[in-house]
Amino acid sequence: MNIYAFNNAIGVLPRWLRQTLLVMKITTLILLTALLQVSAASFGQKVTIVKNNIALSEVFKEIRKQTGYNVLWQPAQVNGTKTINLQIKNQNLDDALEQILSSQGLEYSIEEETVMIKPKAPSFLDRVVGVFADINVVGVVVDGETGNALAGASVKVKGGNRTTTTASNGAFYLQGVDEDATIEISFIGFKSVELKAAKNLGTIKLEVSFSDLNEVEINKGYYTEKRRLSTGSVGRVTADEISRQPVSNPLAALYGRVPGLVITQVTGVPGGNFNIEIRGQNSLRKLTDNNGNIPLYIIDGVPFSSTPLNTAASQTMYPLGVNGTGSGVTGASPFNSINPSDIESIEILKDADATAIYGSRGANGVVLITTKRGKTGQMQIDANVYSGVGKVTRKLDLLNTEEYLEMRREAFKNDGINALPANAYDLNGTWDQHKYTDWQKELIGGTAKNTDAQISFSGGTANSQYRFGGGYHKESTVFPGDFADQRASSSLSLSNTSPNQKFKSQITVNYSIGTTNLFVEDLTSKAINLAPNAPDLLDGDGNLNWAAGVSQNLLRSTKNPYDARFINLIANGNFGYQFIPGLILKATMGYTNAMRKEVSKDKISTYLPSIQEFIQNSSIYGSSLINSWIIEPQLIWSKQFQKNKINALIGGTFQDQNSESLSQYASGFGSEALMDNISAALNVSNNYSTAKYRYNAIYTRINYDYNNKYIINLTGRRDGSSRFGPNRQFANFGAIGVAWIFSEEKLIKNSLSTLSYGKIRGSYGITGSDQTRDYAFLDSYNPSTGKYGGLQGLGPTQLYNPDFGWEVNKKLEMALELGFFKERILLTTAWYRNLSSSQLVGYPLPPSTGFTSLPSYNLDATVQNTGFELELNTINIKTQTFSWTSAINFSIPKNKLVSYPNLAGSSYASSYVVGEPLAIVKLYRYIGVNPQTGLYEVQDVDNNNLYNAADFHAVFMGAKFNGGFNNSLKWKWIQLDFLLQFSKQLGRNYLSLFVNSPGYMQNQPKEILSNRWRGLGDLASIQKFTQTSNTTYNRYNRSDALYSDASFIRLKNLSLAYQLPKVIVDMAKIKAARIYIQGQNLLTITKYKGLDPETQAGTLPPLFFLTGGVQLTF
Template structure:
């Protein structure tokens, strides 16, 4: 329990004395009550505070009436009440206090934090909110307090390691790059059909990556759609996982639902806030590669092993053409720069008793670790307004978020080159500052930076909710949402990119453009009825959804620019192609309902149902029904536990239901045509590209969960454990077609079943709670097992070498590595089919599971007086393939460990086979077989200090101003045996960066 500090108490006392000094005659009026007693109608004033000082936003109401006010930023209030009435002081996270007014005109209140605030905490479940203690579904949650400690630009990064069952991986360290999110595993056979549903302030937001693969794939920079929301504008993020929580979203909830709620204003006088931060980022981990001495010894040994002498003319690295003593750390040179980060945000919020508002603006700019003037800029404006009538029946709320992004990056990720270039390769520049081509002996890597990738994205998300209480307990509501996205991206390839020795002219220059617009609107009318009769509580919700989304895409390609100065002007190209012109439209209609019954706060049952219709299916298959049932028993409220002093909360819950998926793309069931690649008679015709098949329908996901939630010692220790099983069937895949049809596949429902089953555990502990020192810990761990249970005729399908019945979807089939030939040192493998040859079809049947075995995080929050420290360790147990860029001895740099452990002579025990320049075909073949064998699998588990934040609240004399200094870090330390970055695990993509930022926040 917190204790009211002396200095804050004096401040409250000071306010109280001022208000108490006002004459009673000016504040009170007397009248007679019906029973003859004198009743005083007077102005009651006071200050509401907690142990840290005055509390703004506390609701003070006169019990049994509609009169209510809210404390201002100094915790002060004024309200009219009679001396026989009761004042009710309520604030989220604090115990509610009721006070009989009597003869007093000043009422000062010290609120205490609720030790069992979990029981009263309202969480967002999408179409409704529910007290966390009474929730029958599985909902993970983080708030602004967790988000504001992280110096990141993507909301998905704020969730890493903090939510059980939610696996998030950063695919690339390039600014604005993509993330992969999986909620309780992979349900669909199609990788692009496992995205969750994103809801931002009640508006569905498309999960597809922004942009085109043709323009952005070279940078590994498919943009994340979640860049279109500013993390500092977010109040909370809820992730819905089980059937009870997701079934109300029907077909869109199969892979989970991510609910994002933005910040709102308070009913207080105007309050201003300004935050500024600056920092830098760098490569979190580098690979340990060979230096020049190790590299040249390897190369010379390779030529000796192959019997090649003298060194050939093309062996520039060893024949003396290149400096034999030059040593360049190409990782440091090409991707080892410093990224600069600057972020600014300002906001104003406030309101009156009935109206609140918030307006904020932010700007963030981030450069890259690559050489050159590349940067990612993002500006955002957020607005929220809410109003209610005096009788509290009519309510309206409006929110809007507008984001403008400008991304200027090189069109090629330099990571692969930084790891493969010979360490004695020539200098990058000549003495005059021009690129050094070393007389045509190498392709200068900086020439790749002359390719340009530019992307501009403008995104508007707006929502309005209007509600009216028709009569006590019955509320009508309508939610209106609109999104408007525009994305324009280009990738240029100038002729100066190429080595002058190639003799390529302007005809080799090109421009690839993509322009995409996506607009959608959604209308959701709803009726909600709730009633309490004695110990019985009933809550009924019915509603419908109408959504329309239309996109326009135009992709063009131009070749041959007379000058690189004209390369951004498509009309200047000598040859032009319209590679795609498309206007897909998606329509969605649904009806949903929910019935929740609660008896005495102990027994709860929740039933949801939804009927969905989608334009992505043919006539007769457009509609499907989904639903779920969830129940909970709060056994800690049973009479037998009334006098228990240890168990403060206990709940057993279970759920079962069916959700679905229509993530198949538009028009997949229709005959589809595209422009022909070749002309006939000078006329461009049409080619059929897809066959008609109206018979396929929805994917189905059956979800089961059983969970136990327990709190001990007034919830200072809170534990939860959940077991779940999800079975996804009617998989939407491309069924292979005979070549005689002219089509490779036909989209259809495959009678395949994928199961995800696992455990989730969470722990929250209030370790220490004193006047000036507090320490709390949050821990979560998830264990998911993915398995393909059924796949008809798998052996004869194109996926025979990809999947195995009874194994996870993400397995890889490998050769079984048996060691090295003692006489030659060449890698050897088991001949599974005993045909005397090592072949993919007969011998690659050993399996390796690259799915995480378990993952989670442990977070600590420590505060001492004005100091606050937060830090999060993220951990993952997993396997990965080793980094094997090329056979040892070729002109490709290797891991430094290769230099000391290659086979030399008969009898050697070594980890790597003999070096070869590439002419030893037996060794080269064995190398590539090894890269696809279980010998090439390694442990990629890691523990990472994902986030750390240290802040200090400056003690200011001005009571209305608050100043906080903060130091934040991201991806600070990594403990792993993996040579490289274990999170991304992609050798050719820039790994996540390490960030430090220093910031200041002013509130006044």
């Protein structure tokens, strides 16, 4: 049964308030109330209705028109009434209502500006019977300061499972409630209240809360808990924060918002991947196909594979290499299939208390993504459209033609070459020596465009809610040509509660399809290196220009398309039944299916015409598939007695995942038109792989809370993984978390009036990791190259290891949370230490075994991550017309390889040093340019004239500290939000982008001219120009000269929005309208000389984007 109230001559008050109030009581509501009050006063309280056979619903609508008063009623009370004839002329509202309701068995009450319709008081006998019956509870929830209705407030029976949310006018209806029950009412930004159940609770005024500690429930996957009572470390990013960013990948929305979370964008190419680490690198393995540091991703309760669905066809455009360490992820990001507009919240679980219930899967942290659900009320339509442009904003200052030719001539002079060779096209007259082209502008200086359109339909009754959404996103590139990445998505959410409130179900489905039209080469490094007087790459007709001296046209790859399409499905069903109060049987079932097909072509016509007769048309076809299912039954029990609360659950996990990958190389197509059809190829080679992964577990959690003051949380889990040998396939994990809310102690309350909240919490636990390749413990064989007796043989490639088992991560955390001045200031500080051991790395074997190593081995190496995190949230100003809130987070991470037996004899000897961080590179110490020879010099540490690994020293490449600073300012209908991201770090500088020494036929930075060595005795920073290779330059390329400060402060995103006033949207007959502009990567403050201090590579950097859009609610 629903409550309906008429406002502005339509069936239900606007529900758009619910969304805006999720942030902080937008000041528009204050003005809206004032407008409504003025409107009501102008109408007065006189009523005139002269009409026959009119329904009560129409009467109430007319009263709202004439008086401005809301009319609150229950449909079941009115639907059975008869039509009436009315001759009411200029009567007082009270008299009119008496006449209207006298024959209908109804009565009314007026509180402030709300008319509440209800059944007439029962007789004495009815009241006696009612003592033993349940009641239906109605009421209206409003802002205690402004009187504005609070849409979407949570109303539930304390200790039970009956719950509802308020409609757009703040009204609610809760059916079948025990008269002795307690009703809990909560809303974000307001203090929760508890009231004794009654048939009519009237108008309930909530007081403003400067903190969301008591209102926001943190999602921890298997359970939720209020932030105030949490014993674990959880970061949270809301739908409102995501909506302010023009991003297509939800991971991009997490930048700078959660302490301890480090995100690095691999490339600015649309669809590219991200590197993510939660509290540091735990595993030594950081390879693309065997990365042991990936967090667990859960979408609506279903594990989501973050493995890129790519083959060799896509690994060139989506390159490998981040922060100069040569590690990371390549290929297209699977998260590009997830629509950020469908996400309600993203929780980041960090410590043992929060992650241990996920056992082995949570060793590197957990990322929980929850999609949007339907809410009670009439159907609401939300539409949002934006479009914008993107650019590369940072470019290198390179030599112009005159400067470049000066460098080239001097190089030949220094080399003693007088007659220019035939291949010196830039100098010998083959190329125009007066021509200048800015290749950065030509190849990566284009304008990328993005377009995004979203629409959703949501609503429902108190027992059933729905939401259906659809979206489209397209993003092009800055490269020359028409290339783009596109995605179409849909989502469905259905929630249902049985009339007796015992059975609940939740079904969510997210489906997306997409296409990628790119080419298989990033042109960024080519744009930097190409000589400025090189010929045009295209002729007048747009064809490849094969001018003299051009044997490799850089635009050749743009004529060889890379096309891909993907399909992604995530489905989840959540079902629960309450047998008795406090005991619920629950089951979660999920299914995912992700598929990607791709093809890249290499056409004869894109080669130099003189060699085309020796080339064959060829294509690479790729097909990848990952599907999985999961079933998790749970039994949940809760009990409260006096000041004690106990929550417990026990459950199991049964998961199965299948993956397939097929890569085919085909050549010999008779025509370029046939290259999409692999059967038209003369030669085809196949590379097929398949794997099955199974994971089972049982788990339990017990939470005890005494008086909302002392809290202990225990979790335990036994996991089994198919990736390990039979002797160690199962393992036990668990954690304990404790918290003391000391601000509830009488002594603290009485002596520290400014301290409104204080909590000390700590946790310790052991989690595991099975992030390794499938079948790593088994014997494996590959076909041998030779044959015997006409038969092809098999050669062993991997040894069997039945003792291959779990990587273990021991996590410890201590934290202090403080709130001052009613939580206007909220501070959280945390210290953590993670020890990761039993590393899943290879063990070297003697040559006599026939193998170089045993890849499936638990090495007794230990990695330690420690750190300090700070999070400060402040409400700086809050008035009826203006508010300003800030949030800053700050992390100081430290990482160290504590032990590694026989490191010198392992494959990691060139990468790691015991006692040093994992994020290091081993380099020569750069001394400078020798004044006598004009060549670079590095330090010979042992003075033996042998430059080798003994002369290297470790250079730390990680961040010394990082964080973000977020601000939100609201004035009347205008809202401004911006986020500053910062990091203190060292990185590869721009000099590393130039493979050859200055003097070769490639461009160079301008500064080499003024800082070069010219003659004997010169003190210079750039060696003499030469167009020959030498060992000194090779050593220079392995030295710390190519590394420098890459610290930065970046205006990561900015959003400026204008909410149209109520008067205007009413005239347009819509509920709400908002126009906005948003920007991403707007400004970077740094001393770093290079394209981007974040990626530090010769790949396309993250783009600057500026978008504008409009959001409408109907």
